[in-house]
Amino acid sequence: MKILSWDLNLKVRLVGEALYNTLFWMYFPFLTLYFSKTFGITIAGLLMSIPPLIGIVGSLLGGYLSDHLGRRATMLYGALMQTGMFALFALSISDWVDYVAYIGISLGGAIYHPASNAMVADLTPEKDRRKVFATFVTAMNIGCVFGPLLGSVFFFQYRSELLWTCTFVTLIYFIAILLLIRETVPESARKPDHSTRLSSIFKEQWKNYRVIFFDKVFALYILxxxxxxxxxxxxxxxxxxxxxxxVPAQTLFSWKDWSFELSSMEVFGWIMGLNGLMFVLCVIPVTKWFEHWSDRNSLILSSFLFGLGMFLVGLTTNVWLLFGFVIIFTIGEILNGPVSSSFVSKYAPEDARGQYMGASNLQFSIGRFFSPLTLILSTWLPAVGVFGFIFLCTLISILIYLKLFQNIPNMKQLEKKAIQ
Incomplete structure (x- = not known):
């Protein structure tokens, strides 16, 4: 499915999300360092676990609104919230206000993404979804190439200007959604809802999501x-x-009396840049190479490669070896995204697609909540112990995927599944 033949909705979103994520990666990788220097590493670890909890509410609400108000309206709400929170962050009244703004940005994104993913599924034939999702992953990660490299300079030296730029780009994207994007909820899936009371909305949300979470297969997928x-x-x-x-400052290249050296933070910027460059160049080819692999085998290989690569990172401080191990774990990361999105779009019934997409995002919100545990573990474990814990997490995911697909004998049964 070539990009030129895509629906206008998809084209506009592809460009808008690519621009937004370019700026996103200029500030996001450095937030942990920023808050750890401001509040201390332990407090920062605790604070960074709160936005994912907010994100859980946002994802569930975004999924619900996506099916009831529509994909377009929900995306508008999310984009508008992010615009306001970026402006608040840019004003930088205090460190705590900065943190609140970051929470607001996370909440806006959590509301936006279930509707965004559901719209892709609405407009894309099932046979093309992996490729389309892979294209969106590529666009979203274009910023990973240069974002961290530029952010290592701009975030700490020109943070206000960077955040104001994010504000205006998000505002322009909001206007583009408002003027150019049409609603895509299928007629068969439309759910008229005349209740505007917040209590009624959350009551119906709980009822609908209760059905989803009692689905054993989907619960294992989330876990x-x-x-x-x-x-x-x-x-x-x-x-x-x-x-x-x-990782100490070290020479990357040298020629006679000339040498090119990187500081520790510049090494990190290059690592993130390499990770992003591989996404841009390799997501579509890798997705194509593995398009005939089952979802089961693709997800298992993804987890293993990522865990192994991260563990190997903890065994060296040599910049070139680090780059080699980054390649290993990035291939694992590349495999995961399109397959996961495709799996949910096939599994979810048409009339509950937005809510399944929202529920699917819980894995990211809950995972983000627990991810700062490594910062706390690092205060009493050596680095190799922390990376061993990361590898253990991916091995546990492999065991759960094996159990999950034992409950799905074949993909035909998966595609026929619907809410009982």
Missing amino acids: AGIFVTIAFRQLNMYLAIYVEDY
Whole structure:
């Protein structure tokens, strides 16, 4: 399915999300360091576990609103909230206000994403979904190439200007959604809701999500995803701390009397840049190479490669070896995204697609909540012990995926499944 043949909704979102994520990766990887220097590493670890809890509420609410108010309206709410919170962060009234703004940005994103994913599924034939989701992953990670490299300078030296830029880009994207994007909820899935009382909304949410969470297969999928997310999140959590504390400044290239050296934080920027570059260049090819693999085998290989690569990182401080291990865990990370999104879109009934997408995001919110545990563990475990814990999380996810797919004998049964 070529991009030129895509629906206008998908084209607009592809460009908008690519621009937004370019700026996103200029500040996000450095928030843990920023708050750890402001509040101390232990307090920062606790504080960084709170936004994911807010994100849980946001994801569930976003999924509910996506099915009741529509994908477009929900995306507008999320984008508008992020615009306001970026402006608040840019004003930087105090460290605590900065933290509240970060929570608001996370909440806006949590509301936005279930509707965004549901819209992709609405507009894409099932056979093309992996490729389309892979294209969106590529666009979202274009910023990973240069974002961390630029952010290592701009976030700490020109933070206000960077955040105001994020504010205006998000505002422009909000206007683009308002003017160019149409609603895509299928007629068969429309759920008229005349109740505007907040208590009624949450009561119906609880009723609907209760059905989803009593689905054994989907519950196992969420549980496995939590452990995967704990591991994946260490790119922006413990890895930054490890590089700053253990990886010394060193020469990357030298020629006679000339040499190119990197400081610890520049090494981290290059690591994140390499990770992002691989996403941009390799998501679509890797997705194509593995398109005939089952979801089961793809998810298991993804977890193993990521866990192994991260564990190997903890065994060295040599910059070139680090780059090699980054390649290993990035391939694992690349495999996960399109397969996970495709799995949920096939599993979810059409009339509850938004809520399943919202419930699916719980794995990320809960995983993000537990991911700061590595910062606390690092105060009394050596680095190799922390990376061993990360590897253990991915191995546990593999066991859960094995159990999950034992309950799905074949994909035909999966595709026919519906809420009872």
